[in-house]
Amino acid sequence: MLIVTTSSRIVLASRPVGAPEPSDFRAEDVPVPPTGEGELLLRTIYLSLDPYVRGRLGDAHAYRSASPLLPLGEVIPGGTVCEVVESRSPGFAAGDIVLADLGWQSFGVRGAAGVRRLDPGAAPVSTALGVLGMPGFTAYVGLNLIGRPNPGETVVVAAATGPVGSMVGQLAQLAGCRAVGIAGGPDKVAWLRENGFAAALDHRSPTFGDELAAAVPDGVDIYFENVGGRVFDAVLPHLNLGARVPVCGMVSEYNGDGPAAGPDRLPGLMSLILSRAITVQGFHFRPYAASHERRFLDETAAAIRAGRVHYREDIVAGLESAPAAFAGLLRGANFGKLLVRVGPDPTQGDS
Amino acid sequence: MLIVTTSSRIVLASRPVGAPEPSDFRAEDVPVPPTGEGELLLRTIYLSLDPYVRGRLGDAHAYRSASPLLPLGEVIPGGTVCEVVESRSPGFAAGDIVLADLGWQSFGVRGAAGVRRLDPGAAPVSTALGVLGMPGFTAYVGLNLIGRPNPGETVVVAAATGPVGSMVGQLAQLAGCRAVGIAGGPDKVAWLRENGFAAALDHRSPTFGDELAAAVPDGVDIYFENVGGRVFDAVLPHLNLGARVPVCGMVSEYNGDGPAAGPDRLPGLMSLILSRAITVQGFHFRPYAASHERRFLDETAAAIRAGRVHYREDIVAGLESAPAAFAGLLRGANFGKLLVRVGPDPTQGDS
Numbered sequence: 001m002l003i004v005t006t007s008s009r010i011v012l013a014s015r016p017v018g019a020p021e022p023s024d025f026r027a028e029d030v031p032v033p034p035t036g037e038g039e040l041l042l043r044t045i046y047l048s049l050d051p052y053v054r055g056r057l058g059d060a061h062a063y064r065s066a067s068p069l070l071p072l073g074e075v076i077p078g079g080t081v082c083e084v085v086e087s088r089s090p091g092f093a094a095g096d097i098v099l100a101d102l103g104w105q106s107f108g109v110r111g112a113a114g115v116r117r118l119d120p121g122a123a124p125v126s127t128a129l130g131v132l133g134m135p136g137f138t139a140y141v142g143l144n145l146i147g148r149p150n151p152g153e154t155v156v157v158a159a160a161t162g163p164v165g166s167m168v169g170q171l172a173q174l175a176g177c178r179a180v181g182i183a184g185g186p187d188k189v190a191w192l193r194e195n196g197f198a199a200a201l202d203h204r205s206p207t208f209g210d211e212l213a214a215a216v217p218d219g220v221d222i223y224f225e226n227v228g229g230r231v232f233d234a235v236l237p238h239l240n241l242g243a244r245v246p247v248c249g250m251v252s253e254y255n256g257d258g259p260a261a262g263p264d265r266l267p268g269l270m271s272l273i274l275s276r277a278i279t280v281q282g283f284h285f286r287p288y289a290a291s292h293e294r295r296f297l298d299e300t301a302a303a304i305r306a307g308r309v310h311y312r313e314d315i316v317a318g319l320e321s322a323p324a325a326f327a328g329l330l331r332g333a334n335f336g337k338l339l340v341r342v343g344p345d346p347t348q349g350d351s
Numbered sequence: 352m353l354i355v356t357t358s359s360r361i362v363l364a365s366r367p368v369g370a371p372e373p374s375d376f377r378a379e380d381v382p383v384p385p386t387g388e389g390e391l392l393l394r395t396i397y398l399s400l401d402p403y404v405r406g407r408l409g410d411a412h413a414y415r416s417a418s419p420l421l422p423l424g425e426v427i428p429g430g431t432v433c434e435v436v437e438s439r440s441p442g443f444a445a446g447d448i449v450l451a452d453l454g455w456q457s458f459g460v461r462g463a464a465g466v467r468r469l470d471p472g473a474a475p476v477s478t479a480l481g482v483l484g485m486p487g488f489t490a491y492v493g494l495n496l497i498g499r500p501n502p503g504e505t506v507v508v509a510a511a512t513g514p515v516g517s518m519v520g521q522l523a524q525l526a527g528c529r530a531v532g533i534a535g536g537p538d539k540v541a542w543l544r545e546n547g548f549a550a551a552l553d554h555r556s557p558t559f560g561d562e563l564a565a566a567v568p569d570g571v572d573i574y575f576e577n578v579g580g581r582v583f584d585a586v587l588p589h590l591n592l593g594a595r596v597p598v599c600g601m602v603s604e605y606n607g608d609g610p611a612a613g614p615d616r617l618p619g620l621m622s623l624i625l626s627r628a629i630t631v632q633g634f635h636f637r638p639y640a641a642s643h644e645r646r647f648l649d650e651t652a653a654a655i656r657a658g659r660v661h662y663r664e665d666i667v668a669g670l671e672s673a674p675a676a677f678a679g680l681l682r683g684a685n686f687g688k689l690l691v692r693v694g695p696d697p698t699q700g701d702s
Contacts, residue, residue, distance in 0.1 A: 055626070228621060247625045262613015266620055270579060273633040274598045275406070280631045282624035 004041065004085060007032050008319055009075050009105035015059035019330060024057070025076070025323040032107050035086050039109050042082035044102050044342040047319070048129035049326050053077060076104040076322070079134060081118065081125050083346060092117065097347060099128045104322050106342055120347040122301055130337035131311035132300055135163035138285045140296045142224055142246035143171045145288060146281050151176030153221035156212075156238075158182040158203065158231040161191050161312065163337035164248060168224045169197055170309050177222075180215050182231055184332050191335075195310055209234050224248070225280075236269070239278055247282040312336030355392065355436060358383050359670055360426050360456035366410040370681060375408070376427070376674040383458050386439050390460050393433035395453050395693040398670070399480035400677050404428060427455040427673070430485060432469065432476050434697060443468065448698060450479045455673050457693055471698040473652055481688035482662035483651055486514035489636045491647045493575055493597035494522045496639060497632050502527030504572035507563075507589075509533040509554065509582040512542050512663065514688035515599065519575045520548055521660050528573075531566050533582055535683050542686075546661055560585050575599070576631075587620070590629055598633040663687030 006029050013026040035041045056077060058069045070077065080102040084092050089112035092098070099116045102108040118125045123132055130136060142164075149155060155172035159165040160181030172179040173196050180199045181192040192200035199215035201208060212234050219240035225232060225247045239245070273280060303309040314336040316325045322340050329338050344350030357380050364377040386392045407428060409420045421428065431453040435443050440463035443449070450467045453459045469476045474483055481487060493515075500506060506523035510516040511532030523530040524547050531550045532543040543551035550566035552559060563585050570591035576583060576598045590596070624631060654660040665687040667676045673691050680689050695701030 225621070228618065232621075247621060260613070260615035260618050262611070262615055264611035264613055264615050264617070266616040267579065267611050269617055269620070270576070270583075270598060270631075273631060275633070277633045277635055277638075279633070280621075280624060282626070282628045282630070284628055287628075 004032050004043070004107050006030070007105050007107035009103075010319065010322055011073050011075055011104075012057060012070050014072070016054075016057055017059050020054070020057065020323065020327050022323050027320065033109050035088050035109050038089050038113075039111050040084050040089060040092055040098070040115060041086040041109055042080075042098065042100055042102055042107065042115075043085050044080045044082050044106050044108075044319075045097070045345050046081040046126050046129055046315075047102075047104060047322065047340040047342050048079040048133070049322065049329050049338045049340065050078065050134070051330060053326070054330060077101065078103045079129050080342075081128055082115075083343075087112075095346075097125050099133070104319065106319055123304060125345070125347050126313060126315070126339055127304075127311065129339060130163045130313060131167060131304065131309065132297060134285060135337060136167045136300055136311075137289070137293060137296050138248055139164045139167035139171060139224075140300070141285045141288045141292065142248050142283060143168050143222070144175070145292065146246035146283050147222040147224065147244045149175040149177045149222055152178070154178045154180060154216055154218055155222045155224065156180045156182065156216065156220050156235055157224040158227040159332065160197065160200070161188040161335055162226075163311070164226055165224070166195070166311065166336075167309070168226075170195065172222075173197075174303070174308065180212075180220075182212075188335060191312065203231055203234075213238065219243075222246070233265070236272060239272065239276055241276050243276060243278045245278060245280040247280060313339055315339045315341050317341050355383050355394070355458050357381070358456050358458035360454075361670065361673055362424050362426055362455075363408060363421050365423070367405075367408055368410050371405070371408065371674065371678050373674050378671065384460050386437050386460050389440050389464075390462050391435050391440060391443055391449070391466060392437040392460055393431075393449070393451055393453055393458065393466075394436050395431045395433050395457050395459075395670075396448070396696050397432040397477050397480055397666075398453075398455060398673065398691040398693050399430040399484070400673065400680050400689045400691060401429065401485070402681060404677070405681060428452065429454045430480050431693075432479055433466075434694075438463075446697075448476050450484070455670065457670055474655060476696070476698050477664060477666070477690055478655075478662065480690060481514045481664060482518060482655065482660065483648060485636060486688060487518045487651055487662075488640070488644060488647050489599055490515045490518035490522060490575075491651070492636045492639045492643065493599050493634060494519050494573070495526070496643065497597035497634050498573040498575065498595045500526040500528045500573055503529070505529045505531060505567050505569055506573045506575065507531045507533065507567065507571050507586055508575040509578040510683065511548065511551070512539040512686055513577075514662070515577055516575070517546070517662065517687075518660070519577075521546065523573075524548075525654070525659065531563075531571075533563075539686060542663065554582055564589065570594075573597070584616070587623060590623065590627055592627050594627065594629045596629060596631040598631060664690055666690045666692050668692050 010025050014024050016024045056070045080100050082100050084096040097118045118128050155177045157165045157168040160169050161183045169179040169181050178198045181197040182201045182203050184204050189200045189202050201211050216238050220238045223235045223245050314334040319342045361376050365375050367375045407421045431451050433451050435447040448469045451461050469479050506528045508516045508519040511520050512534045520530040520532050529549045532548040533552045533554050540551045540553050552562050567589050571589045574586045574596050576596050665685040670693045
């Protein structure tokens with residue numbers, strides 16, 4: 001058995017004001033605690049980097065997480081795919097690959113109840129953090145349960161090559177909708193075209209507004225809001241009567257560090273909501289997990305195997321890369337689901 | 352039979368910029384057209400004045416009606432309770448009291464299909480424009496179908512002595528909720544206290560924000576948004592996880608005539624919607640009429656007869672009073688459902 005005495009981890013050193021800086025994080029090596037009865041000692045293989053974590057770091061103007069602020073000195077939270085190093089629970093054995101919430105650290109101890117075993121034969125284990133994980137389920141809840149798409153409707157999604165957006169667009173296609181994807185840069189736009197989006201737009205284009213108008217000749221029935229900023233402004237005038245706007249994240253607003261300058265767009269939004277009978281609905285995936293996650297996992301795994309759902313991962317190497325990669329995520333620098341490969345993946349033949 | 356040759360009417364003379372001025376309206380006497388086959392000649396008894404009409408007059412910044420703009424020179428629209436003067440439809444007879452959409456005029460001709468007969472024995476006929484009419488049904492749809500109240504929840508409504516707000520508050524009480532009403536002035540606040548509201552607040556109070564916080568110790572589960580402005584701002588921070596905000600009108604925004612000054616409150620609103628999983632949903636009563644109006648009318652008429660629902664009317668005399676009364680409505684000067692008594696009400700013994 002591997003003898004583990006030390007874990008590398010990254011903790012919150014100071015609350016970021018605006019975009020996180022390297023100095024807001026601190027790397028530490030700490031002793032690994034003993035594995036208690038019913039617990040597992042875990043080694044991190046993949047760490048998920050997700051925009052919602054920005055809210056937990058604090059001192060952001062716009063985004064207030066429903067979760068409490070992370071105390072200074074604590075490990076940055078995050079979903080992980082781990083290998084079981086030592087098990088003191090009868091349900092798990094050393095070598096099992098599991099989904100856990102170990103955060104930004106290389107080793108850690110968790111109770112078995114908070115961990116789910118993964119089947120490496122069903123799909124690459126990294127997908128448990130992306131298309132078959134929280135981002136994919138967020139897309140599923142937001143589009144299917146909040147947006148409730150009807151065949152023939154137009155669905156617009158931004159950050160459309162990201163782990164949530166790409167799934168939204170593909171689920172929209174499976175629902176018989178016309179999917180319009182928005183992303184930043186020609187390589188991302190090309191990926192959207194290759195993956196069945198009826199239209200793919202680059203929000204950096206100087207004529208983005210005109211291109212959007214041309215791409216939604218019948219207006220917009222569902223706008224899946226996961227970025228905020230100017231994309232939201234551009235889409236609003238195209239919303240149809242009875243349009244639905246599931247709200248799952250606003251990356252461009254996360255880093256705001258004070259009241260935004262005018263003009264005040266709130267009265268205009270409320271008037272549009274009123275006059276077009278629009279529903280704007282924030283949601284978290286968690287309350288839907290008990291009732292819908294099993295079905296989501298089964299349907300999505302089958303769709304991946306059948307080649308009807310594609311996904312893309314953006315994997316950086318080494319826990320020490322996490323702070324810079326996280327800052328890049330909040331700027332939209334990643335292309336696909338952003339993961340940190342913290343340690344070797346035995347299911348891929350790593351040792 | 353009464354011989355009618357001339358109708359008095361009020362038409363749109365110019366598009367109001369901001370609050371409507373008397374000069375935006377013009378009074379005219381015009382010949383009454385002949386009553387065609389299947390049509391009715393109607394005499395207006397009560398005319399309803401409603402905030403949504405502001406949107407149809409145009410040149411308002413914030414409120415864009417889903418209905419087309421009213422052309423200049425056209426009669427101002429509005430619901431009316433009328434007496435049938437002449438019937439060329441087998442379903443109606445002279446002397447019948449009906450609900451129609453005659454607008455701001457004393458006589459007019461309508462097809463029988465667009466008219467509904469009222470039973471003066473069931474309730475005073477004026478209520479067909481208020482508690483048993485569009486305002487009451489708007490409250491019913493917004494609270495019961497959009498807001499979906501659960502017993503023990505806290506419901507906040509502004510303009511709470513108005514025809515919509517007073518019904519929202521009373522329906523909330525019938526649903527087992529704690530109703531908090533907001534109104535302007537001590538007489539309105541006193542009416543709320545007399546009518547079962549758990550708390551009644553005056554939005555003109557210099558300590559309104561503190562009073563609101565004290566009145567909602569468990570937060571707000573439903574905010575029925577029908578006024579906009581500073582009440583909306585004050586309520587927002589108190590919205591609970593999963594709160595619902597049915598949006599049916601924003602009187603304080605209707606008269607806006609340009610982009611509002613900063614700061615920009617939209618990012619803050621969207622972040623709140625996200626972090627607290629709030630639903631903000633605009634609605635019109637009309638799509639719900641076929642499925643729910645019959646039940647609403649039966650339930651509400653029974654509740655009025657049983658003394659479980661109260662209503663208040665604010666009736667001004669004479670069609671020529673309509674422009675000033677309408678401007679007052681948009682300022683919140685009325686107390687109860689605002690009606691113009693255009694002509695005698697035979698059900699009240701008028702001649």
